[in-house]
Amino acid sequence: MPAIVVLGAQWGDEGKGKATDLLGGQVDYVVKYNGGNNAGHTIVVDGEKYALHLLPSGILSPGVVPVIGNGVVVDLGVLFGEIDAISARGVDTSKLLVSGNAHVITSYHTTIDKVGERFLGDAKIGTTGRGIGPAYADKISRVGVRVQDLFDEKILRQKVEGALDQKNQLLVKAFNRKALSVDAVVDELLEHTERLRPMVADTSLLLAQALDRREVVLLEGGQATMLDVDHGSYPFVTSSNPTAGGACTGSGIPPTRLDRVVAIVKAYTTRVGSGPFPTELTDQVGERLRANGGEFGTTTGRPRRCGWYDAVVARYAARINGVTDFVLTKLDVLTGFETIPVCVGYRVGDTVYDEMPMSQTDFHHAVPVYEEFPGWDEDITAARSLDDLPKNARNYVEAVEAMTSVPISVVGVGPGRDESIVVRSLV
Ligand code: GDP
Ligand code: IMO
Ligand code: MG
16 A cells, blocks of 8 residues: 655755645655755745754644654754754654664764865865764764664664774864764763653554555655765765665665655756756846745755756656656746746757766756746736646646656645645545
8 A cells, every 4th residue: 555755856945845744634654764954844834834854744744653764864962952843833743753773963973074075175065064974974884873772872882982983083183173082972872862762663664564554654755866876966965865766775665565756846946055957047047036936945044056947857857766746846936937948958069968968077067958938927826726827837837747758746836735736636
């Protein structure tokens, strides 16, 4: 029975949080499967704005069990800070579960992330500085600390000692920083142990049992396809797999149990941090998209880089993720533009690509080939069916849909939960 993946098709901030929240009433579990508090999801319910980072977006739906899966990296201070802040606003967080196999972000991860970026200078990634890359690096290097390690102090101490042996060399000799003491790091982690204990579970087993009972499990990706460490614009990516494969490894649900992959795609494109972005607009048109769309990061407050819709990226996301449905968000932000260009291919020298170029050098030099569509001036925020849209807005939706051969099942026309056109149910 249904396991549904919701993920980002572009460079993040497509409106995944809103889409997940929209489905909240129809699902039993919402599982965050990758990333950590580098994510920032703004969700608006009855005019109330919530900014979520580490908590799954399903937390705002009363019937849902929110799950932090094994693929996530967890900063415990941030977790409890977020739980306290959201509980104070009357949201029930008592059902939250955390995988014992999830890795923990410690203070040395955030330090190394920030200092490492400084050392990269102009080549910096523009990370969120939340320790994400260093925590995943430790996981892959097999020197990470897992949530379950917190419940065995002897093991925890051994692991922290092992990790700090290397880290202190790096901090002191390469980064000119003070060495960290094992005691300080162990104490920092143990501070949260008792509060965490009741939330920790074998989440992969629980999710398999839920699917056996024919309950609906939604797997929520942080970041997005073009930020995927394997399939994105490497090295300007995050350190996890936001793509559909990551939903399996990051939750313990096998590919044979996924039956829907919903990709969220903005009606234009944004990117935060460094790296190639073929349709980027560095002029006043880009400024106008940023202002109209409120394109400032939920996590770091940085202005997002803005550009036109890129059908090459959307096609790539459809292929890499096996997308069954697109949710096209923020169509309302395009209201008022006289013409709306859409990138349908890339020109690199004498070659025109309609698929993602294999080489990073080509992608860096890609010049968009645009097709232009006439805009509309009418306010579309009250539209609740495609028939309610002005002709040109509907044409735009149908044109970008035809460019990927995957149906657009929902169109976003505003930030509110109800500001959506649902063409086809996602559950
Ligand atoms: P996420 O990280 O993918 O969850 O996206 P963010 O929350 O970082 O950024 C998306 C922003 O767009 C949020 O502020 C949402 O409230 C807002 N949003 C989502 N869908 C729509 C939409 O259809 N129209 C408008 N105007 N805003 C939207
Ligand atoms: P959501 O889930 C947009 C970007 C950072 C940086 C790169 C690596 O809200 O869509 P990291 O801290 O992960 O090592 O940074 O990835 N990035 C995001 N950009 N939305 C996000 O999350 C992002 N999470 C990371 O800006 O370029
Ligand atoms: Mg975001």
